[in-house]
Amino acid sequence: MTQRSKVAVLGGGAWGTALAVTSLRAGHEVSIFARDAETVEAINQRRENPRYLPGITLDAGLKATSDVGAALEGAECILSVIPAQATRGVLQEVAPLIGADAKLVLCAKGIERGTGKLLSQVVADLAPQARVAALSGPSFATDVARGLPTAVTIAAQDGELAAELAQLLSSSTFRCYSSSDLTGVELGGALKNVLAIAAGATAGAQLGASAQAAMVTRGFVELRRVGAAFGAQAETLMGLSGLGDLILSCGSEQSRNFAYGMALGRGENLDGRPLAEGAATAEIAARIAREKGIEAPIIAAVDQLLKGGITIHQAVAALMARPLRSEHDETQP
Ligand SMILES: NC(=O)c1ccc[n+]([C@@H]2O[C@H](COP(=O)([O-])OP(=O)(O)OC[C@H]3O[C@@H](n4cnc5c(N)ncnc54)[C@H](O)[C@@H]3O)[C@@H](O)[C@H]2O)c1
């Protein structure tokens, strides 16, 4: 086991709570910052987070607070688990509290809608002193909180930092690989959410398992094209944080993005559904692809579908009518 450290978790939602539990199991002191008092009280008094992880009894020793300063005090490692679109707002507030040596691990999956920035770029704007990393890979919060095994990737430009964090956060049920391809890991996590919506929409419209597999496979081509344009390594996109998470999220209704897509494909009302990060990332991902001249028709179709500009049947008809080509004739970047 690694040396005991203090880990602070920003965000008392499903993933923040699951990562707090897994950090505790890795032998650390853990403090969760949750903004709502009921969540803090439920974690501290009843060892549960009924709003975000109903039915799961949390490990003893987990602490939560709505005082962000108290959560961060003395923390060597900070896990940022605030939804991607809210990350800037929270970091703006907490940046002065982040020490120069603090390791800041981004655990949300998305691209900032207004700026097109990856979350590590948002950190560079607001807390350039932080030693930034990203954690991503196939990992449903409920599975992780229940202690079911999985493996993820922790990436930092500084490969030694990534390896240190992988050591720090791994436990017998949570295996962390390290990588120095921060961009690749961030992009894989953000884009798989958009593709999970596409896969879910295909399933919701009952277009068949074959269509779903074709959608995911061609979607993965788009993910790799966008990744290549950003300088991501192909191996990263083929790994846990790319293909691994895509397989998970495009094949299970446990994925909120897939479930969101299913509702979209069935023509249901989408108001009030649980967080689906892909819905916020789709538009900016489609815009980035367009501006960089990257062919990404599935990502563009998800964007249009979400805006109500087309139906799933129109989207699929348009995809099927595209000019025929060699599967591997990649003239695209
Ligand atoms: N749930 C999962 O299985 C899972 C797994 C891996 C990654 N993720 C990623 O983790 C991120 C968070 O997802 P989640 O499942 O925890 O979402 P969630 O909806 O369960 O929880 C989000 C949490 O963020 C808090 N929050 C939102 N805006 C805030 C703000 N401005 N200030 C303070 N707190 C704020 C909410 O109060 C809530 O506690 C997402 O990017 C998601 O893609 C989720």
Ligand SMILES: O=P(O)(O)OC[C@H](O)CO
């Ligand atoms: O429920 P989703 O779709 O947000 O997916 C959760 C995780 O990202 C799966 O790895």
